[in-house]
Amino acid sequence: MASIGKIARRTFLIGSAAIVGGVAFGAYYVSRPAPNPLKPGEGEAALNPFVLIDGNGITLFAPRAEMGQGVKTSWAALIAEELDVELDQVRVLHGPAAKAYYNSAFMLDALPGKGYDSGNFKHSIGEALGHLGKVLNLHGTGGSTSMKDGYERMRLAGASARETLKEAAAGKLGLKRSQLSTAKGMVIAPDGREVSYVDLAQDAAKLSAIEAGLRPSSTWRLIGKPQPRIDMAEKATGTAEFGIDVRLPGMKFASVRMNPRQGGSMKSFDASAAQNMPGVEKVINMGAGVAVVASNTWLAMQALEAIEVDWEEAPYPSETDQVFAKIAEAFDDAPNSVMRDDGDADALPTGATELSAEYQVPYLAHATMEPMNATALLEEGKLTVWSGNQMPTFVQSKCAAEAGLESEQVDVRTTYLGGGFGRRVEFDYAVQATRIAKEMPGIPVQLTWSREEDMRHDMYRPGAIARMRGAVKDGAAVLMDGQLAAASPTHQAMMRLADFQPAGPDKVHVEGFFNSPYAIPNYRMAGHISDIKIPVGFWRSVGNSFNGFFIESFIDEMAHAAGADPMEFRLSLARPEWAPAAGVLEAVKEMAGWTGNTPAGVGRGVAMCYSFGTPVAEVIEVIEEDGSIRIANAWIACDMGRAIDPETVKAQMFGGMAYGLSAACFGEITFADGAAEQGNFPDYDAMRMHTMPRTEVRVLETQAHLGGAGEPGTPPAAPALANAIFDLTGKRPRRLPLMHDFDLLI
Amino acid sequence: MSRTLRINGKAHEVDLPGDVPLLWVLRDEVGLTGTKFGCGVAACGACTVHVDGVAQRSCQLALEDVEGEVTTIEGIGTPDNMAKIQAAWVEHQVAQCGYCQSGQIMQAASLLAENPKPSDAEIDEAMQGNLCRCGTYPRIRAAIHTAAKMIEEA
Numbered sequence: 001m002a003s004i005g006k007i008a009r010r011t012f013l014i015g016s017a018a019i020v021g022g023v024a025f026g027a028y029y030v031s032r033p034a035p036n037p038l039k040p041g042e043g044e045a046a047l048n049p050f051v052l053i054d055g056n057g058i059t060l061f062a063p064r065a066e067m068g069q070g071v072k073t074s075w076a077a078l079i080a081e082e083l084d085v086e087l088d089q090v091r092v093l094h095g096p097a098a099k100a101y102y103n104s105a106f107m108l109d110a111l112p113g114k115g116y117d118s119g120n121f122k123h124s125i126g127e128a129l130g131h132l133g134k135v136l137n138l139h140g141t142g143g144s145t146s147m148k149d150g151y152e153r154m155r156l157a158g159a160s161a162r163e164t165l166k167e168a169a170a171g172k173l174g175l176k177r178s179q180l181s182t183a184k185g186m187v188i189a190p191d192g193r194e195v196s197y198v199d200l201a202q203d204a205a206k207l208s209a210i211e212a213g214l215r216p217s218s219t220w221r222l223i224g225k226p227q228p229r230i231d232m233a234e235k236a237t238g239t240a241e242f243g244i245d246v247r248l249p250g251m252k253f254a255s256v257r258m259n260p261r262q263g264g265s266m267k268s269f270d271a272s273a274a275q276n277m278p279g280v281e282k283v284i285n286m287g288a289g290v291a292v293v294a295s296n297t298w299l300a301m302q303a304l305e306a307i308e309v310d311w312e313e314a315p316y317p318s319e320t321d322q323v324f325a326k327i328a329e330a331f332d333d334a335p336n337s338v339m340r341d342d343g344d345a346d347a348l349p350t351g352a353t354e355l356s357a358e359y360q361v362p363y364l365a366h367a368t369m370e371p372m373n374a375t376a377l378l379e380e381g382k383l384t385v386w387s388g389n390q391m392p393t394f395v396q397s398k399c400a401a402e403a404g405l406e407s408e409q410v411d412v413r414t415t416y417l418g419g420g421f422g423r424r425v426e427f428d429y430a431v432q433a434t435r436i437a438k439e440m441p442g443i444p445v446q447l448t449w450s451r452e453e454d455m456r457h458d459m460y461r462p463g464a465i466a467r468m469r470g471a472v473k474d475g476a477a478v479l480m481d482g483q484l485a486a487a488s489p490t491h492q493a494m495m496r497l498a499d500f501q502p503a504g505p506d507k508v509h510v511e512g513f514f515n516s517p518y519a520i521p522n523y524r525m526a527g528h529i530s531d532i533k534i535p536v537g538f539w540r541s542v543g544n545s546f547n548g549f550f551i552e553s554f555i556d557e558m559a560h561a562a563g564a565d566p567m568e569f570r571l572s573l574a575r576p577e578w579a580p581a582a583g584v585l586e587a588v589k590e591m592a593g594w595t596g597n598t599p600a601g602v603g604r605g606v607a608m609c610y611s612f613g614t615p616v617a618e619v620i621e622v623i624e625e626d627g628s629i630r631i632a633n634a635w636i637a638c639d640m641g642r643a644i645d646p647e648t649v650k651a652q653m654f655g656g657m658a659y660g661l662s663a664a665c666f667g668e669i670t671f672a673d674g675a676a677e678q679g680n681f682p683d684y685d686a687m688r689m690h691t692m693p694r695t696e697v698r699v700l701e702t703q704a705h706l707g708g709a710g711e712p713g714t715p716p717a718a719p720a721l722a723n724a725i726f727d728l729t730g731k732r733p734r735r736l737p738l739m740h741d742f743d744l745l746i
Numbered sequence: 747m748s749r750t751l752r753i754n755g756k757a758h759e760v761d762l763p764g765d766v767p768l769l770w771v772l773r774d775e776v777g778l779t780g781t782k783f784g785c786g787v788a789a790c791g792a793c794t795v796h797v798d799g800v801a802q803r804s805c806q807l808a809l810e811d812v813e814g815e816v817t818t819i820e821g822i823g824t825p826d827n828m829a830k831i832q833a834a835w836v837e838h839q840v841a842q843c844g845y846c847q848s849g850q851i852m853q854a855a856s857l858l859a860e861n862p863k864p865s866d867a868e869i870d871e872a873m874q875g876n877l878c879r880c881g882t883y884p885r886i887r888a889a890i891h892t893a894a895k896m897i898e899e900a
């Protein structure tokens with residue numbers, strides 16, 4: 001393993017290369033070991049650096065999608081820490097789609113095992129496996145992976161660049177490298193002379209890059225401390241460029257109307273009325289729908305409304321009840337996975353009290369604030385695609401295929417993302433833009449979806465059903481036996497990407513179901529995959545988003561059946577299993593002043609979920625106010641191991657909870673006549689300023705391995721709220737959204 | 747038919763049908779992309795601009811109905827010369843994805859023009875039409891209080 005890791009690291013990271021007027025340090029993709037991997041042979045992949053120094057100054061590359069999680073800043077801080085530059089003296093760019101920018105942490109979560117029980121050995125395997133990310137061309141952002149991925153590699157990149165620049169300075173000053181120090185983009189001699197990195201770039205390019213060790217955390221200037229976000233001024237002044245803001249000379253504006261019965265085709269259409277509407281330039285048959293190119297996006301959308309279309313039927317049951325009946329059929333088939341089967345889950349332990357419950361959650365749209373869009377320009381043998389996206393190399397290969405080009409002929413420019421939440425892992429909108437661009441050669445066309453198109457053409461969070469059975473004895477849980485039925489986001493995404501369905505147990509389907517860090521002696525969790533054809537995908541926290549609700553609601557039911565306090569019940573299950581899980585519960589217990597008793601008119605609930613390497617506990621307090629339920633207060637504790645930027649982590653935890661609460665209260669996609677019934681925010685509302693609870697977040701750093709931040713705040717939100725509502729009302733919520741069964745403040 | 751719009755202190759000749767919403771005039775015709783499209787039905791607030799200083803949802807305001815001076819996010823300050831409210835946004839590190847923030851800032855600016863010292867409840871009331879899927883609400887509220895203070899002290 002070590003040799004694989006070493007080779008991969010060398011081919012990945014260590015090196016320098018001359019560029020016009022300067023030097024680049026960083027990544028270079030080669031498939032074989034080479035003495036100096038940064039000297040590309042003819043026809044080999046181009047250099048994709050993480051550090052670039054030239055006459056224009058210092059540029060760092062953060063090739064991860066900035067969708068609000070602050071990755072542009074945190075990633076740059078990892079490089080800057082060792083490079084000895086300040087964040088306000090560098091430019092930070094996303095860079096092109098490139099194999100060299102692969103995500104080494106994507107594969108880590110794919111390893112079998114519960115995650116929290118992984119020792120150093122498994123993490124080492126994960127690290128070596130991570131290099132598969134490179135081979136598989138996984139340049140992308142998702143799975144709360146960025147900091148796990150970049151934590152070591154980017155510091156190494158910064159350190160190597162720094163030492164190489166020092167070596168260049170040593171030659172220039174007639175000193176030894178060891179006599180020199182660095183700060184703020186300068187190499188400093190003992191006598192106080194300073195040489196800027198920019199002035200050293202050309203000399204450094206002639207040297208072999210120097211491999212350097214990492215500094216101890218005690219010396220860090222940036223990591224672990226809140227950094228001002230690089231994108232903040234742009235976002236406060238309307239100057240940040242999102243995909244929808246790309247403006248090019250001669251650009252046209254397009255919109256589409258695709259079959260709202262997703263996967264169904266189009267029998268026919270009549271665009272005669274639309275053709276003559278103001279601003280309309282072209283109507284395009286998109287196969288399963290139509291596109292209009294116009295001089296203005298709104299005029300294109302108006303023309304689309306005027307087109308008569310005869311749609312084909314949906315390839316799935318047309319009404320919501322039938323959809324869930326179809327999902328429930330999966331219970332009758334053999335499970336795809338039983339990833340936990342401890343003890344004997346078939347038998348009821350002697351003297352134990354048995355209970356069971358069934359839960360159901362709906363399909364959910366991502367509803368990013370920026371509707372799906374992409375801009376494409378097809379010129380002779382070259383396609384340029386501008387889009388906010390989480391997987392640039394996927395966009396590149398799929399758009400290349402649509403245009404009949406090779407990937408190398410496609411330039412993907414990734415902008416800021418007006419929300420991602422997993423929706424922008426997909427490439428459908430970019431492929432549509434490419435198809436339209438084929439009809440308009442030489443002319444840049446921006447495709448923008450209406451909100452209704454966006455909500456009705458999502459790869460939804462799957463609707464899911466859980467059948468739970470458990471038993472308690474002497475105040476403790478002695479059995480938990482669960483079955484889950486839902487479609488698989490991973491199966492469908494792999495089919496979309498590669499027309500390939502992975503075999504074997506689907507861990508993402510049951511994440512947060514089988515691996516709760518609770519010591520229950522008889523514990524079995526089975527995942528049944530439904531092949532229902534409603535498109536599903538990765539929705540912030542994915543399987544954990546529904547499994548967290550199922551497990552943490554049922555644990556609460558078991559606590560009540562056992563006559564135990566729900567907080568103490570969880571603590572007694574978590575303590576023997578994994579200390580950090582108990583630690584976050586202890587933290588929220590203390591923060592909330594949890595006593596187990598609430599006055600009349602007040603309800604409190606707790607939930608703890610482990611996802612993406614991070615345990616998160618949330619306590620939510622609801623109060624009855626003028627006959628409706630207000631979510632008044634919340635307390636969140638997480639344990640990331642190491643928080644690269646604690647303020648950003650807090651924002652992610654709060655935001656993750658907000659996203660989970662929006663869904664728990666109001667979120668659902670239902671189906672009538674095969675189409676999603678919800679089309680816009682009035683039908684698919686979210687938490688607003690006045691409905692969000694006052695919230696306190698605590699970031700713990702006790703566990704050994706680095707955990708994720710972007711998603712783990714979401715899974716505990718729904719069950720903590722449902723448990724609080726039970727405490728308030730005595731009525732157990734077993735289906736979402738809660739607005740159907742409870743009078744929530746809106 | 748050509749019309750003249752006054753936007754951020756400048757006159758713009760616009761030749762578009764009168765029913766085109768101001769939002770799409772700004773974005774696709776004038777090239778001011780700071781004002782965002784979120785829903786098209788005045789349910790999210792991302793498209794908020796000022797007309798004669800009052801917050802309006804530009805997705806619901808037809809070109810032919812625009813009467814008065816239009817101010818967009820670009821008109822109140824720039825990265826090098828921010829308005830106080832924008833500086834307060836940076837101080838509180840409000841934005842996550844940032845897409846809704848132009849609308850949030852324009853709505854907040856309109857609130858402060860009307861009510862220089864709003865309470866939490868008044869802020870909540872004024873801002874509840876502005877959706878943020880990232881959940882930046884507490885920092886927005888804090889930034890509005892700071893902006894109020896900065897404006898008062900100026």
